[in-house]
Amino acid sequence: MDATEFRRRGKEMVDLIADYLENIEQRTVYPDVEPGYLRSLIPEEAPEEPDTYEDVVKDIERVIMPGVTHWHSPYFYAYFPTANSFPAMLADMLSGAIGCIGFSWAASPACTELETVMMDWLGKMLKLPEDFIAGTHGQGGGVIQGTASEATLVALLAARCRAVRMILASDPQRPETGITSKLVAYSSDQAHCSVERAGMIAGVRMKKIPTEQSDKYAVQGETLRRMIQEDKAAGLIPFYFCATLGTTPSCAFDHITELGPICNAEKIWMHIDAAYAGSSFICPEFRPLLNGIEFADSFNFNAHKWLLVNFDCSTMWVKKRSDLIGAFKMDPLYLKHDHQESGLITDYRHWQIPLGRRFRSLKMWFVFRMYGLKGLQDYIRKHVELAKEFESLVRADQRFEISADVVLGLVCFRLKGSNEVNETLLKRINNGRKIHLVPCLLSGQFVLRFALCARTTESRHIREAWQLITQLAEEVMQELPH
Amino acid sequence: MDATEFRRRGKEMVDLIADYLENIEQRTVYPDVEPGYLRSLIPEEAPEEPDTYEDVVKDIERVIMPGVTHWHSPYFYAYFPTANSFPAMLADMLSGAIGCIGFSWAASPACTELETVMMDWLGKMLKLPEDFIAGTHGQGGGVIQGTASEATLVALLAARCRAVRMILASDPQRPETGITSKLVAYSSDQAHCSVERAGMIAGVRMKKIPTEQSDKYAVQGETLRRMIQEDKAAGLIPFYFCATLGTTPSCAFDHITELGPICNAEKIWMHIDAAYAGSSFICPEFRPLLNGIEFADSFNFNAHKWLLVNFDCSTMWVKKRSDLIGAFKMDPLYLKHDHQESGLITDYRHWQIPLGRRFRSLKMWFVFRMYGLKGLQDYIRKHVELAKEFESLVRADQRFEISADVVLGLVCFRLKGSNEVNETLLKRINNGRKIHLVPCLLSGQFVLRFALCARTTESRHIREAWQLITQLAEEVMQELPH
Numbered sequence: 001m002d003a004t005e006f007r008r009r010g011k012e013m014v015d016l017i018a019d020y021l022e023n024i025e026q027r028t029v030y031p032d033v034e035p036g037y038l039r040s041l042i043p044e045e046a047p048e049e050p051d052t053y054e055d056v057v058k059d060i061e062r063v064i065m066p067g068v069t070h071w072h073s074p075y076f077y078a079y080f081p082t083a084n085s086f087p088a089m090l091a092d093m094l095s096g097a098i099g100c101i102g103f104s105w106a107a108s109p110a111c112t113e114l115e116t117v118m119m120d121w122l123g124k125m126l127k128l129p130e131d132f133i134a135g136t137h138g139q140g141g142g143v144i145q146g147t148a149s150e151a152t153l154v155a156l157l158a159a160r161c162r163a164v165r166m167i168l169a170s171d172p173q174r175p176e177t178g179i180t181s182k183l184v185a186y187s188s189d190q191a192h193c194s195v196e197r198a199g200m201i202a203g204v205r206m207k208k209i210p211t212e213q214s215d216k217y218a219v220q221g222e223t224l225r226r227m228i229q230e231d232k233a234a235g236l237i238p239f240y241f242c243a244t245l246g247t248t249p250s251c252a253f254d255h256i257t258e259l260g261p262i263c264n265a266e267k268i269w270m271h272i273d274a275a276y277a278g279s280s281f282i283c284p285e286f287r288p289l290l291n292g293i294e295f296a297d298s299f300n301f302n303a304h305k306w307l308l309v310n311f312d313c314s315t316m317w318v319k320k321r322s323d324l325i326g327a328f329k330m331d332p333l334y335l336k337h338d339h340q341e342s343g344l345i346t347d348y349r350h351w352q353i354p355l356g357r358r359f360r361s362l363k364m365w366f367v368f369r370m371y372g373l374k375g376l377q378d379y380i381r382k383h384v385e386l387a388k389e390f391e392s393l394v395r396a397d398q399r400f401e402i403s404a405d406v407v408l409g410l411v412c413f414r415l416k417g418s419n420e421v422n423e424t425l426l427k428r429i430n431n432g433r434k435i436h437l438v439p440c441l442l443s444g445q446f447v448l449r450f451a452l453c454a455r456t457t458e459s460r461h462i463r464e465a466w467q468l469i470t471q472l473a474e475e476v477m478q479e480l481p482h
Numbered sequence: 483m484d485a486t487e488f489r490r491r492g493k494e495m496v497d498l499i500a501d502y503l504e505n506i507e508q509r510t511v512y513p514d515v516e517p518g519y520l521r522s523l524i525p526e527e528a529p530e531e532p533d534t535y536e537d538v539v540k541d542i543e544r545v546i547m548p549g550v551t552h553w554h555s556p557y558f559y560a561y562f563p564t565a566n567s568f569p570a571m572l573a574d575m576l577s578g579a580i581g582c583i584g585f586s587w588a589a590s591p592a593c594t595e596l597e598t599v600m601m602d603w604l605g606k607m608l609k610l611p612e613d614f615i616a617g618t619h620g621q622g623g624g625v626i627q628g629t630a631s632e633a634t635l636v637a638l639l640a641a642r643c644r645a646v647r648m649i650l651a652s653d654p655q656r657p658e659t660g661i662t663s664k665l666v667a668y669s670s671d672q673a674h675c676s677v678e679r680a681g682m683i684a685g686v687r688m689k690k691i692p693t694e695q696s697d698k699y700a701v702q703g704e705t706l707r708r709m710i711q712e713d714k715a716a717g718l719i720p721f722y723f724c725a726t727l728g729t730t731p732s733c734a735f736d737h738i739t740e741l742g743p744i745c746n747a748e749k750i751w752m753h754i755d756a757a758y759a760g761s762s763f764i765c766p767e768f769r770p771l772l773n774g775i776e777f778a779d780s781f782n783f784n785a786h787k788w789l790l791v792n793f794d795c796s797t798m799w800v801k802k803r804s805d806l807i808g809a810f811k812m813d814p815l816y817l818k819h820d821h822q823e824s825g826l827i828t829d830y831r832h833w834q835i836p837l838g839r840r841f842r843s844l845k846m847w848f849v850f851r852m853y854g855l856k857g858l859q860d861y862i863r864k865h866v867e868l869a870k871e872f873e874s875l876v877r878a879d880q881r882f883e884i885s886a887d888v889v890l891g892l893v894c895f896r897l898k899g900s901n902e903v904n905e906t907l908l909k910r911i912n913n914g915r916k917i918h919l920v921p922c923l924l925s926g927q928f929v930l931r932f933a934l935c936a937r938t939t940e941s942r943h944i945r946e947a948w949q950l951i952t953q954l955a956e957e958v959m960q961e962l963p964h
Contacts, residue, residue, distance in 0.1 A: 001852055003500040006568040010496030013572050017492070017579040018485040031591055035826040036618065038595035046603040050854040056847075060576070064844075067592030071582045079589070079816065082838075084581040086488040090495050094542065096574050096792055097499040099566040100553045107561070109513055110549030113520035121528040136518065146628060147836035157683060180685055181659035193814045194837050200810070201639060201835070203662055203685040248816055304838075310578055311840055328682070332675045333923045334561065334730055334931065344517035353683070353835060354629035355676050356564075356786075358793055362546075365538075370483055372532040441815045449816065 001053070009053055016057070017089070021072065024456075029075040030436040033067045069436065074457040077465065078438045080248070080276045081383075081409070081453040085308035091366035092310060095359040102357050103349040106337035112346050115144055115361035122303070122315055122364065125282045125373055129294045132317040134346075141321055143351040144360045145314040148275040149194035150353055151300035154316070154324065156185060156198045156240055159269030159297070161327035163239035166267065180204065184231050185240035188219045188254055190247040192273065198242075205236070213443045216405055217250055219243065221258030228266055240269045243296075245289060246277025249440035249449070250404035250412045253277070253289055260295020272299045275314075279306035280384070280408050283377045289407070297323070306409070308371060308379060308455070309363045325350040383409040383452040386462050390450055393466045399473065403442050409452035412442065415473055419446035421480050428472045435465045483535070491535055498539070499571070503554065506938075511557040512918040515549045551918070556939040559947065560920040562730070562758045563865075563891070563935040567790040573848035574792055577841040584839050585831040588819035594828050597626055597843035604785070604797055604846065607764045607855055611776045614799040616828075623803055625833040626842045627796040630757040631676035632835055633782035636798070636806065638667060638680045638722055641751030641779070643809035645721035648749065662686065666713050667722035670701045670736055672729040674755065680724075687718070695925045698887055699732055701725065703740030710748055722751045725778075727771060728759025731922035731931070732886035732894045735759070735771055742777020754781045757796075761788035762866070762890050765859045771889070779805070788891070790853060790861060790937070791845045807832040865891040865934040868944050872932055875948045881955065885924050891934035894924065897955055901928035903962050910954045917947045 001009065041063045070076060072084045102111030116134050119142025123133050134141030145151045164179050180203065187195045189208040199206030209224060211217045228238045241263050243254040256272065263270040272293065278301020280286040293299060300316040303309040318324050328350045339345050349355050371379070391406045394413045403412040414422045423446055426439055440447050450465075483491065523545045552558060554566045584593030598616050601624025605615050616623030627633045646661050662685065669677040671690040681688030691706060693699045710720045723745050725736040738754065745752040754775065760783020762768040775781060782798040785791040800806050810832045821827050831837050853861070873888045876895045885894040896904045905928055908921055922929050932947075 001568040003504045003568070006571070007496060007500045009568070009572055010499070010575075011493045013575050014489060014492030014496060017575060018489045020579055022485045033591050035587060035591070035821050036595070038592060039599050039618065042599065044602075045606050046850040047854045048856055050857055051851040053852065056851050064580075064592045064596065067590070067595060068580055069582055069588065069590040071580075071590070079583075082581060082583050084579075086483040086485070086491070089488070089575070089578045090491055092578050093492070093495050093499060093571070093575060096571045097502055097566070098546075098550055098553075099564060099792060100551055101561075101564050101793060105517065106551065108549070108551040108553070109515050109517070110520060110546045113518070113549060114546065117521050117524065120526075124527050136521065147838045149837045150835060153835065160685075177659070177663035181663070192837075193817070197810060201683065203642075203659075248814075310581060311583060311838060312836075328679060332730070333928075334920050335675070339517050353632060353635065354794075355631045355674075356629045356793060368528040369533040369538050370535065372529045374530055375532055438816050 012057075016060075024070055024073045025075070027065070027070050027073065028433045029070050029073040030430060030433045031067050031069060032433060038063060038067055072454050072456070074454045074461040075435045075465070076453045077450045078436045078453070080451050081306050083304050083306065083308045083310050084455060085310070085367055087366040087370035088308060088310040088363045091362040095362045098359055100359055102359060103355050104335055104337060104347040105339060105345040108359070111359045111361070112348055114365060115348065116141060116346055118361040118364040118368070119143065119315060119317065121368060123317060126278075126290065127287060128299070128317060131319045132299065139321060140317060140319045141346070142315060142317045143348055145300070145316050145352055146312045146354070147314050148192070148273055148300055148302050149197065151298075151314055151316040152195050152242055152271065152273055153198040153201055154352060155242070155269065155271035155298040155300070156202050156204070158318075158324045158327045159240040159271070160202055160204060162269065162323055163237065167237070179237070182235060182237045183239050184236045185242070186224065186227065186238070187242040188244055188247065190217050190249055190252055191242060191244050192248050192275065195242045195273065207231075211252070217247060217252035217442070219254040219259060221255060221262055224259055225262055228262070228268075238266060238268050240271065242271045242273055245272060245274035246408065248276070250442055251277060251407055251410040252404065253407070256292030256295065260292045264295055269297045270295055272296045274299070274301040276302065276305050277408055279303065280380050282373065283380055286380075286408070303364065306380065306383070307367070307376060309367050313360050313363055321351070379455070383457075386452050386457060386459065387411050389459060390462050390466065393463070397470065399477070403445065403447045411450040412440065412447045413450065414445065414447050415477070421476060422446045422448065424480060425473055425476045428476060429469060432468065432472065434468055494539075498542075506552055506555045507557070509547070509552050509555065510915045511552050511555045512912060512915045513549050513551060514915060520545060520549055554936050554938075556936045556943040557917045557947065558935045559932045560918045560935070562933050563788050565786050565788065565790045565792050566937060567792070567849055569848040569852035570790060570792040570845045573844040577844045580841055582841055584841060585837050586817055586819060586829040587821060587827040590841070593841045593843070594830055596847060597830065598623060598828055600843040600846040600850070601625065601797060601799065603850060605799060608760075608772065609769060610781070610799060613801045614781065621803060622799060622801045623828070624797060624799045625830055627782070627798050627834055628794045628836070629796050630674070630755055630782055630784050631679065633780075633796055633798040634677050634724060634753065634755055635680040635683055636834060637724070637751065637753035637780040637782070638684050638686070640800075640806045640809045641722040641753070642684055642686060644751065644805055645719065649719070661719065664717060664719045665721050666718045667724070668706065668709065668720070669724040670726055670729065672699050672731055672734055673724060673726050674730050674757065677724045677755065693734070699729060699734035699924070701736040701741060703737060703744055706741055707744055710744070710750075720748055720750050722753065724753045724755055727754060727756035728890065730758070732924055733759060733889055733892040734886065735889070738774030738777065742774045746777050751779045752777055754778045756781070756783040758784065758787050759890055761785065762862050764855065765862055768862075768890070785846065788862065788865070789849070789858060791849050795842050795845055803833070861937070865939075868934050868939060868941065869893050871941060872944050872948065875945070879952065881959070885927065885929045893932040894922065894929045895932065896927065896929050897959070903958060904928045904930065906962060907955055907958045910958060911951060914950070914954065916950055
């Protein structure tokens with residue numbers, strides 16, 4: 001395919017995409033296929049000679065679409081949102097065409113510099129403390145990671161490195177493996193599974209801090225303080241705490257204004273994972289949820305979840321970039337370049353797990369400019385309002401209960417009664433394939449999560465979903481003994 | 483921006499991309515900007531109200547392009563290639579629109595299943611041993627990682643987990659940290675810096691195996707065997723060897739037919755990193771370079787380097803998927819789904835560091851079908867021929883020497899003489915900004931790497947590059963004393 005044919009096929013693809021997104025409501029949100037469905041639909045080997053483009057395009061409907069879970073359907077309420085906006089898609093097309101691999105400043109200066117400035121723009125929208133802004137002389141700054149899992153891991157590795165260095169500074173003879181085996185990290189028992197996984201990868205002990213329903217599933221300062229004291233008494237070295245703002249099960253918020261000072265006093269690295277909730281902090285009314293950020297060493301959220309920047313774009317800031325870089329720096333000759341030691345430039349490969357990286361900041365640039373701060377705020381507020389609307393519907397029905405405070409765009413609810421009845425209800429909902437939800441477990445209770453996800457969800461979809469849920473609940477309650 | 487406007491803007495973007503790629507030769511391949519150039523060109527904060535799309539597009543030329551290193555210019559010979567093809571870009575557009583996050587089978591069955599089948603297609607093109615093919619009943623199979631760095635790390639973590647499990651099976655009382663502190667991994671001193679970094683991340687000792695110019699910079703079986711014996715005698719536990727096929731400095735190939743049996747006998751996980759060279763193994767004439775693959779536990783190369791599938795698409799295979807999954811598995815309720823325990827399905831989140839993942843296999847599907855195996859082979863062969871052509875030009879000039887065997891699309895060469903003269907020559911070449919190269923260090927010698935990169939490079943570009951290099955060499959040799 002040459003450029004001339006690409007002009008034609010590209011424009012057809014633009015129409016195909018617009019058609020797909022304009023008519024997505026008419027598709028079954030959750031696919032009705034059995035595992036292994038796809039293999040039999042296509043050949044067992046790649047063709048020797050090229051297929052025609054027409055055949056490839058025909059196969060999108062024949063092979064792919066029947067097995068797609070439509071995350072951007074207004075009937076999709078599962079997991080958390082993943083962003084999808086037209087400006088982001090346009091920017092991503094451009095990014096693909098430029099196709100640079102921005103591992104160092106020299107590998108494509110624009111790729112690095114736009115990222116630093118876009119992270120500053122976003123940091124300012126969030127009213128982050130000045131320490132996190134790169135500016136022209138800052139010691140901190142931002143980086144785009146692929147996912148929150150990577151941000152959590154990168155922060156943990158930087159913390160591990162800093163802890164080992166601090167201990168070696170006062171006790172240079174101590175063997176490094178002896179230190180690592182004593183390190184202990186903490187996170188909430190409500191934290192995302194990727195936090196525990198980061199501990200496994202880094203080979204350090206990770207303890208879960210218990211939370212209570214009565215505390216709204218938030219980690220309390222007193223609990224962390226007690227665990228630290230016990231662990232220190234047992235000869236362990238506390239070094240990392242991952243706080244969560246907006247947990248995956250119920251969108252709970254750890255008390256970072258209490259937790260931060262404890263971490264600072266104990267020289268424990270505090271990382272804040274606000275993967276979902278972070279986007280909302282651009283609205284003044286939600287910004288108080290981030291109070292305490294001044295105590296954190298690093299902060300991350302997924303602009304690719306709820307800020308209209310398509311995956312992947314997990315935005316992370318650190319107060320001291322030297323802490324991050326120090327944990328990873330490697331400089332073989334084939335990656336050296338003239339400006340490297342100037343102090344003015346950033347080589348983002350030292351900030352992340354992979355070496356290569358796409359030109360992802362273009363997506364932020366297009367989205368921020370095409371929506372403006374107000375447009376982004378409107379979008380967040382609309383989702384929160386729809387969640388509140390759904391909450392009212394649930395609260396108005398005596399058979400149901402709300403299982404956790406509705407702070408942003410997630411509603412946790414259940415039928416009053418057994419886990420069994422709720423599991424049956426959820427199964428019935430998903431098997432109906434009209435809407436799609438996933439569950440969570442809160443204090444041993446099986447709970448349904450209703451997460452506002454699609455950009456195009458409106459009040460009528462919420463009401464339709466609720467009507468369906470109540471109708472199925474009625475059926476389930478008639479069938480199952482109470 | 484709504485779908486109607488996207489139809490218009492998307493088509494404009496398709497033309498912009500086609501224009502960019504059709505006329506890329508006329509741009510300066512390596513940008514002439516100083517660090518910090520971009521910040522002053524754009525506002526310090528995001529706009530409150532939306533900008534117009536016209537303004538955004540105008541800024542592509544004003545702000546971005548001056549700072550882009552044009553990796554797809556036929557005058558770009560630095561690093562290694564990164565793929566860029568029209569079919570891959572079309573597929574990526576579609577992937578962005580579907581915008582699913584395929585962490586589990588249920589999160590979008592098509593995303594998972596197409597990946598498994600595409601990895602089988604590619605595995606068959608490479609004539610991988612049956613063990614690596616998923617099929618319908620295989621124990622192995624493939625996964626798309628973001629980068630080779632991640633593949634190396636994932637393999638290392640799986641190896642660490644397997645080693646600890648094996649030792650605990652025979653000595654259940656032994657503390658796990660005591661095992662980890664004794665583990666030792668190996669790779670060539672020519673291996674990519676990301677291999678050493680993987681060791682740092684996983685917190686295990688990583689030893690570099692010395693190579694010699696006389697052995698063509700390949701790791702020899704005898705050297706590995708000796709190091710293993712010495713380390714075992716010292717109480718260490720060898721557990722992982724990362725072999726490289728096609729090293730970054732000189733495209734050297736470790737002797738895996740010798741190394742593999744040693745690893746197997748010692749129960750050492752052998753991972754093969756063929757990041758660049760791997761794509762060439764689809765040609766029968768280059769496939770012998772992969773002989774010995776049957777001894778490997780895992781194998782990886784970057785289809786996003788040299789197989790026309792745009793970044794990111796780092797293709798990795800394992801013989802036993804349970805080894806990989808075992809190292810990572812976490813199953814919170816919000817990620818559970820009905821078919822999970824059926825054994826028929828794949829949840830790729832257990833195969834990688836991040837949780838989220840794009841629908842990347844669409845790019846493979848489009849590229850394999852639109853090129854056909856023959857088209858892909860033609861493309862590889864053309865690059866190798868052009869490298870050979872450049873090699874002949876160098877060899878015909880008595881002032882120059884070839885520094886390593888030219889096996890694929892990389893030519894390592896230098897002026898006979900001091901490192902200083904070669905450093906000056908390279909600086910002169912890059913400052914000229916007509917072509918772009920990066921150096922490497924081979925046996926203490928400063929060497930210029932000429933890597934065939936762009937899809938559109940032709941013989942005339944090679945000859946033009948050589949003319950420029952010889953002209954600058956003349957200048958340098960006249961200025962510098964011999």
